Amino acid sequence: MPLRAFRGKSLPPTRSGVDTGFPKGNATNIGSGALCAHGPSGFIINPLGKRSRLGDLTYAGAIWGIAGFAMVLLLAPTVVVLITSFTGEQTLKFPPPTWSLRWYAELLQSGELIDATWTSLKIAFWATLICGVLGTAAALGIARSRSTVARLLDSLFMSPMVLPAMAFGLALLMVFSLLSVRLSIWTLTVGHIVICTPFVIRMVSAAVQQLDVALHDCSLSLGASRFYTLRRITLPLISRGIFAGCFVAFLTSFDHVPVSLFLSDARTEVLPIKLWQILEASLDVRVAAVSGVIVIVTLVGLIVAERLFGRGVGVAERR
Amino acid sequence: MELREKLESLGEMLPAMPLAAFFVAWFLAPFVLLLFISLFDTPEFQSIGIRQYVKFATDGFSVGVLWDTLVLGFAVTAACLVLAYPLAILYVEGGAHRRTLILFLIMLPMLTSAVVRTFAWIVILGREGIVNNAMLALGLWSAPGRLLYSWGGLIVALGQIQLPLMALPVINSLLKVDPHLMDAAEGLGAGRWRRLWTVIVPLTLPGAVAGALLVFAASTTAFITQSLVGGGRIVLMPLDIYQQAVGVQDWPFAAALSIIFTLSIVAITYLVNSVARKRMRGVDAA
Numbered sequence: 164m165p166l167r168a169f170r171g172k173s174l175p176p177t178r179s180g181v182d183t184g185f186p187k188g189n190a191t192n193i194g195s196g197a198l199c200a201h202g203p204s205g206f207i208i209n210p211l212g213k214r215s216r217l218g219d220l221t222y223a224g225a226i227w228g229i230a231g232f233a234m235v236l237l238l239a240p241t242v243v244v245l246i247t248s249f250t251g252e253q254t255l256k257f258p259p260p261t262w263s264l265r266w267y268a269e270l271l272q273s274g275e276l277i278d279a280t281w282t283s284l285k286i287a288f289w290a291t292l293i294c295g296v297l298g299t300a301a302a303l304g305i306a307r308s309r310s311t312v313a314r315l316l317d318s319l320f321m322s323p324m325v326l327p328a329m330a331f332g333l334a335l336l337m338v339f340s341l342l343s344v345r346l347s348i349w350t351l352t353v354g355h356i357v358i359c360t361p362f363v364i365r366m367v368s369a370a371v372q373q374l375d376v377a378l379h380d381c382s383l384s385l386g387a388s389r390f391y392t393l394r395r396i397t398l399p400l401i402s403r404g405i406f407a408g409c410f411v412a413f414l415t416s417f418d419h420v421p422v423s424l425f426l427s428d429a430r431t432e433v434l435p436i437k438l439w440q441i442l443e444a445s446l447d448v449r450v451a452a453v454s455g456v457i458v459i460v461t462l463v464g465l466i467v468a469e470r471l472f473g474r475g476v477g478v479a480e481r482r
Numbered sequence: 483m484e485l486r487e488k489l490e491s492l493g494e495m496l497p498a499m500p501l502a503a504f505f506v507a508w509f510l511a512p513f514v515l516l517l518f519i520s521l522f523d524t525p526e527f528q529s530i531g532i533r534q535y536v537k538f539a540t541d542g543f544s545v546g547v548l549w550d551t552l553v554l555g556f557a558v559t560a561a562c563l564v565l566a567y568p569l570a571i572l573y574v575e576g577g578a579h580r581r582t583l584i585l586f587l588i589m590l591p592m593l594t595s596a597v598v599r600t601f602a603w604i605v606i607l608g609r610e611g612i613v614n615n616a617m618l619a620l621g622l623w624s625a626p627g628r629l630l631y632s633w634g635g636l637i638v639a640l641g642q643i644q645l646p647l648m649a650l651p652v653i654n655s656l657l658k659v660d661p662h663l664m665d666a667a668e669g670l671g672a673g674r675w676r677r678l679w680t681v682i683v684p685l686t687l688p689g690a691v692a693g694a695l696l697v698f699a700a701s702t703t704a705f706i707t708q709s710l711v712g713g714g715r716i717v718l719m720p721l722d723i724y725q726q727a728v729g730v731q732d733w734p735f736a737a738a739l740s741i742i743f744t745l746s747i748v749a750i751t752y753l754v755n756s757v758a759r760k761r762m763r764g765v766d767a768a
Contacts, residue, residue: 222674230568236642237587240602241594243612247605255605257612297501304498310491316498319505325695325751327703329720330740333727334512337519337737357509360501418595420706424724435597439706442601446608454598461593 241458247448248455255446266452273449279437286348286433287416290355295409297356298363303397306371317364324361328421331357336425346428354422359412366411370404410468414461513744520737527734534738544722544739551702551719552746554636558701559694561641562648566693570652571682592646600707603639604630607711631713639711640701647700648693655689656682684761691758695751702747719743 243257248266250259270276301320305313323331335354344350374397382392398405423433434453441447523533538544573584591599606612607629617623629635659682667677683690705720712718719739727736 216673218673218675222678226568226571228568229565230572233565233569233645234584234587236565236638237591237645239606240599240642241590243605244594244598244602254610255608256610257605257615297504301498301501304495308491308494310488310495312492313495313498316495316502319509320501323509325699325747327699327720327740327743327747329703329705329723330516330744331509331512333723333736333740334516335508336727337515337733338508338512341515353508357505360505414593418597420596421703421720424705425727435595435706438597438601439710442597442604442710446604450598450601451605454594454601457598458594465589465593 244451244454245458248451250448250451253448255448255451266448267455269449270452270456275432276434276437276449276453279432279434282348282427282431283417283434286351286355287413289348289352290359290416291409291413293352294356294360294363294412295405298360298408298412299367299401299405302364302367302371303393306368307376317368320364321361323357328358328419329424332422332425335422339426346426346431348431351423351426351431351433354426355416355419358419358422359415362411362415363405363408366408367401367404370401374400406468516737517741519734520741522734525732525734534735535742537735538738538742547717547719547722548742548746550716551743552750554633554640554708554718555698555702557633557637558640558644559648559697561637562645562697563690563694565641565645566648566652566690567678567682569649570656570686571678573653574656588646588649591643596643596704597706599643600639600710603635603642603707603711607635607639630711631715633716636708636712636716640704640707643704643707644697644700647696648690651689651693651696652686653689655686659685687758687762691754691762695754698750699747702743 247255247257247259249262249264250256251261251263251265252259298320301316305316332354335350339346339350378396378400379392382396383389387395418435420435420439423436427433427436438450438453441450519527520534521530521532523529523531569584569588573581576584604611608614609626609628609630611629613629614623614626618626663681663685664677667681672680702718703720705724708716708718709721723736723739723743726732726739
């Protein structure tokens with residue numbers, strides 16, 4: 164606020180004394196005569212200043228209003244799903260007229276859903292493992308380089324994030340069909356590796372770019388081999404980035420639909436597609452229970468990960 | 483000397499080669515095959531030509547589907563921009579507690595699957611859903627509104643699902659804005675609105691562009707949300723591709739649709755990037 168005084172300088176002295184937060188003692192000493200003479204004008208506020216104060220109010224209202232709406236919007240679906248999952252009814256009436264755990268109990272009886280969950284977990288595990296290893300190596304290779312080849316490779320690795328996954332899924336199905344490869348969880352894993360790679364590349368690259376090169380050089384100059392330096396210096400320092408990348412990659416794979424849509428068949432149904440089919444057929448309340456389980460498991464997973472690996476796991480900061 | 487430097491830099495990139503090879507085999511090659519298959523004139527793969535592309539342009543349906551899909555992408559992106567900035571401003575201005583709260587709220591949807599969130603929107607927007615029941619109970623509406631299977635519902639649901647993709651990059655680039663610039667603008671007499679338009683928005687453009695491209699890509703290709711919240715009435719590119727490929731088994735046409743869809747997204751990404759780059763001179767890249 165004190166900086167506002169600058170504006171006053173071009174104005175007549177009486178006004179400048181009035182509307183600024185000029186150090187009080189100074190202002191009264193210097194312009195005391197003028198100020199006193201215009202006594203009541205002490206309440207006259209620069210019209211420009213008044214308008215901007217009104218503007219400030221509408222601004223605060225708009226920012227808080229929209230942000231408040233956004234926060235409700237972010238929170239509402241999760242809360243609604245959690246509440247709905249405890250309904251005792253057959254319908255998705257909200258709020259539920261009666262409460263029970265019957266839909267969670269029902270889940271334990273649903274072999275198809277459990278099978279689909281296992282398939283999804285297996286694919287997410289292998290996809291995360293493979294793109295974690297390949298992606299970390301690639302990020303170490305290109306994150307620091309300014310060369311054209313490295314930039315091109317970076318764009319290539321990031322492009323699955325922007326290109327339509329539906330087109331990629333269809334393309335991959337055509338490749339497998341041309342090669343007469345039978346669809347299995349491995350064909351699905353190949354697709355998921357491509358889809359998850361951008362997350363690993365982005366987060367590991369961010370970690371590599373923050374790395375102090377001097378540590379690496381010190382290690383080498385002290386006689387450590389390149390491999391030893393990698394194992395004892397570089398990898399531990401970027402481990403958070405790797406972990407964050409793998410965490411997001413796992414969630415992405417577990418949740419991914421477009422590629423799986425083309426590559427999964429009756430034997431390799433993945434969970435999100437199974438859920439979609441159930442929802443298309445009827446608004447089955449079991450979906451709410453599955454959703455409840457997913458929400459709770461990921462929240463617990465995140466809290467455990469935070470405890471183990473420290474604040475935020477960098478998931479947010481590095482995205 | 484130059485050659486040696488080049489070789490050295492290539493050597494440093496050696497660890498990236500396995501992934502590069504994987505991408506060439508399972509990412510680039512499939513797209514090349516897709517292009518090739520789109521050039522067959524019939525589903526029986528007999529003659530080669532551009533009949534599928536002519537069909538796309540002249541069947542009076544497909545061009546509209548592409549247009550609707552892109553318009554949906556723009557609408558969702560715009561909605562996310564409007565919602566993300568206030569969130570980001572409150573985050574950056576706030577103390578530790580508020581920051582944790584906002585970050586948690588943003589992360590929460592990212593941690594729950596998109597199918598789950600879509601399902602939630604069905605519960606909220608459905609005929610007997612929360613919004614309809616509330617409006618009826620308050621006497622604001624006389625009959626339940628058709629919220630599900632409508633464009634408005636689809637934009638809100640997709641906007642909520644993609645909002646984190648926008649909010650995180652915007653927050654990141656707002657955190658990089660030097661607070662002294664805001665003080666200076668204030669000292670020179672700029673009100674808060676003026677500071678928003680002349681300081682915050684231009685300086686966070688890299689984050690906004692990055693977020694916008696992600697949201698645009700994700701919302702145009704969000705098959706499940708589109709088909710469940712949009713219902714069968716709203717046909718968009720992903721559903722069209724899926725029906726042509728799996729339902730009708732017309733692979734060449736499905737391939738042509740995919741190629742056209744992909745190229746449209748690439749063209750828009752390129753355009754937005756190059757326009758933004760001109761305006762971002764002197765701003766740190768995100």
